[in-house]
Amino acid sequence: MTGELVELAKRRGFFFQSSEAYGGVSGFYVYGPQGAALKRNIEDSWRDRFQVQEGHREIEAPTVMPEPVFEASGHLDTFDDMLVECPECGESHRADHLIEDNTDIEDAEAMPLSEVGDLIAEYDLHCPSCETPLAGEPVEDFNLMFETDIGPGSGHPGYLRPETAQGIFVEFPRLKEYARNQLPFGITQIGTAYRNEISPRKSIIRVREFTQAELEHFIDPETDEPPLHRVEDVEVTLYSAVEQNDDDGDYLRTTIGEAVEEGIIASDWVAYYLGVGQEWYERIGVDMDRFRFRQHLAGERAHYASDCWDAEAEIDGDWIEITGYAYRSDYDLSKHDKYSDEDFTIFRQYDEPKVVERATVDPDMSYLGPEFGGAAADIAEALQTLAERDRTAFDGDVVTVEADGDTYAIPVEKTGFSVEEVKESGEHIVPHVVEPSIGIGRVLYTVLDHAYDTDEIEGETRTRLSLDPEIAPTTVGVFPLMDKDGMGETARDIAAELRSHGLDVVYDDSGNIGRRYRRQDEVGTPFCVTVDYEGLEDDTVTLRERDSTEQVRVAVDDLPNLIADLRSG
Ligand code: ATP
Structure with a gap:
């Protein structure tokens, strides 16, 4: 069915490969007029x-x-994904997909590279493009x-x-x-x-x-x-x-x-x-x-x-x-908090202030001596962070910290490390996501695939997309039975009126009416309105529903609200 759907998608303007005039490029698609409307x-x-x-x-x-x-x-x-390259044609393939496509194994993506390489050899998998055996070819990470x-x-x-x-x-x-x-x-x-x-x-x-x-x-x-x-x-x-x-x-x-x-x-x-x-x-x-x-x-x-x-x-x-x-x-927020200069935390206010223990170091480390140069302030900051996260680091005689890309061993007694009880009104937390x-x-492809259907109408096979009216690219097709005796003008006026109510409308007067219905069925238009001779007399039209093909006669004045209601279900 994929073949038929992709063919329909191309022919009727849902989606097609981009830059086809220059041979196309794999993995890039254009959403045509129907597809772009459906996507929106x-x-x-x-x-x-x-x-x-x-x-x-x-x-x-x-x-x-x-x-x-x-x-x-x-x-x-x-x-990264796992890549294996064919030694003969140079084509690259996803190693885990090769395994999943050709064996009963469903979770190759979760395996380590070496295991995937072994499986390619064990199942004697070949290049899908030129059939060259891939056993023994390196499997590599590709970002x-x-x-x-x-x-x-x-x-x-x-x-x-x-x-x-x-x-x-x-x-x-x-x-x-x-x-x-x-x-x-x-x-x-x-x-x-x-x-x-x-x-x-x-x-x-x-x-x-x-x-x-x-x-x-x-x-x-x-x-x-x-x-x-x-x-x-x-x-x-x-x-x-x-x-x-x-x-x-x-x-x-x-x-x-x-x-x-x-x-x-x-x-x-x-x-x-x-x-x-x-x-x-x-x-x-x-x-x-x-x-x-x-x-x-x-x-x-x-x-x-x-x-x-x-x-x-x-x-x-x-x-x-x-x-x-x-x-x-x-x-994610912890990582950005750590790697950037910004604060990615939120202050969580306690219901009542809490007495908590707080570990601090002496913020002024200048007494560390000239051998620490301009790094003293950074060392003090790193020590304070360490004190808050892991006080046991200060249990021994020396505490080791990283600051400015270097590692420093500092005598604990020089850090001014102390733990005191303080009243806190809240704390900084990194939110979860x-x-x-x-x-x-993928959702668009799924609804198209699940809506694709064929049935028989008046002895002819019709292809239809039974798309939900809420997402169908076009909501209403408006047709005159023929473009003569005023039916064309009336139909065009009705189309304009429906558009002014925010509905997506297509006007069509070419070909017999059955063909015009088929054309709309094929792109999933849920409703069609037809102006006929009777309607010219009494200001009515026929309203046809796509899936049942049932038609009812309704007053032109009622159309906008009726269709808007039907669209929103
Ligand atoms: P896959 O395993 O299929 O490569 P993924 O697990 O890497 O997908 P996520 O990172 O969870 O995908 O991305 C979220 C969603 O984005 C997916 O559920 C899918 O609908 C969509 N998506 C991911 N990669 C692609 C792609 N290459 N083409 C189209 N849609 C994609």
């Missing part, structure tokens, strides 16, 4: 559910960010970020962001000000992310430039709780992380509430967003019989995640990840 509607629907209904706010950050951001976030070191130079010269390397999330995390010091230093609060962003995928494939499912819709919900892990009661009855299909290599897998049909109670979903916050997500996928037309949540295995989790679930949709017998739900804990991260292109 999916984004609007996502924005409504994950942002507006939850009371979160949206930002728009740059797609290029400087190198230190990705040093701190861990992407420079660990955002997925696109690098660029910011400004002339190479002094300021930058990277195209591999996820929109970092654009939110890095701005946390300003965003917390906006939130008046109060947790919890959520920030969303819909924007482009870039990954230099080793082998882009499955049309828009694995590409090098794609749109993510991400929510970063900042919480105090000790005091903030999600409104679980709102989703506790939502039914979900969970796919067992433990048994997933069995032939049939291990499915559990349960509710969010029960899954939390049984400890199957570890984080209440992740559970909450799985429930919100479930309702949303259903709302936009993902087939719930071809949808599941799958928990990551420990080795499969991203470098930042402590509990992670994927929303997966079935497409042509394969399960495709369409959303990642991650409990990112304080990973829960993140639903949606790939808009």
Whole structure:
């Protein structure tokens, strides 16, 4: 079916490979007029559910960010896929995909490089392009970020962001000000992310430039709780992380509430967003019989995640990840707090002041002597940080600290280390983050695939996309039975009137009326309005519904409200 859908997508302007005039480039796609409208509607629907209904706010950050951001976030070191190169044709392949595509093994991504290399040899895997054996070829890490130079010269390397999330995390010091230093609060962003995928494939499912819709919900892990009661009855299909290599897998049909109670979903916050997500996928037309949540295995989790679930949709017998739900804990904000000069913490006010023990060192280290030069102040700062984090470091005669890239051994007695009781009104904490991260292109492909259908009408096969009216690229097709005797003008006026009510309308007067219905069925237009002779007499039109093909006669004046109501369900 993928072939038919991709052909339809190309022919009817949903999506197609970019720069085809110059031979095309793998992993880059254009959304045509239908696709761009569908994508925008999916984004609007996502924005409504994950942002507006939850009371979160949206930002728009740059797609290029400087190198230190990705040093701190861990992407420079660990955002890698496994690459094996064919010695004959030079084509690069994702080593874990080669294994997963050609064996029963499903989690090669979680394996170490050496094991993956051994499996390629053991299963005698060949290059998919030229059939050369790949046994013995080195398997290497390949970093997925696109690098660029910011400004002339190479002094300021930058990277195209591999996820929109970092654009939110890095701005946390300003965003917390906006939130008046109060947790919890959520920030969303819909924007482009870039990954230099080793082998882009499955049309828009694995590409090098794609749109993510991400929510970063900042919480105090000790005091903030999600409104679980709102989703506790939502039914979900969970796919067992433990048994997933069995032939049939291990499915559990349960509710969010029960899954939390049984400890199957570890984080209440992740559970909450799985429930919100479930309702949303259903709302936009993902087939719930071809949808599941799958928990990551420990080795499969991203470098930042402590509990992670994927929303997966079935497409042509394969399960495709369409959303990642991650409990990112304080990973990102702690890193940026440490690597930057800004404060990524929030002050947690106690209900009542508390008496606490505070470890301090003498802030003035000038008496350390000239051998420490200008480093004295940095050493004092490092010692203070160490005192707060680990007082046992001061148990011996000498304490060792790193300051300004050097290591210093300082006699403890010289540090002025002391522990005293003080009254505190609160403390600085690094917020935790829960993140639903949606790939808009994959969701779009899923709703198209799940909406694609053929049936028979009046002895002819028709292709239809039974897209939900909320996201269908066009809401109404308006046709005159024929463009004569005033029917054309009336139909064009009706189209203009419907557009003025914010509806997406297409006017069509070419070909017989059956053909025009088929054309709209094929791109998923849920309603068609036809002006005929009878309607000219009594100001009525026929309104046809796509899936049932049923037609009713309605007054022209009622049309805008009627269609708007039908669209919003
Ligand atoms: P995969 O394992 O398929 O490479 P991932 O686990 O790396 O995906 P995340 O980092 O969790 O993906 O990204 C969040 C979402 O972004 C994914 O659920 C997916 O919908 C989307 N996404 C990630 N990589 C791509 C890509 N190369 N092309 C299209 N969408 C993508």
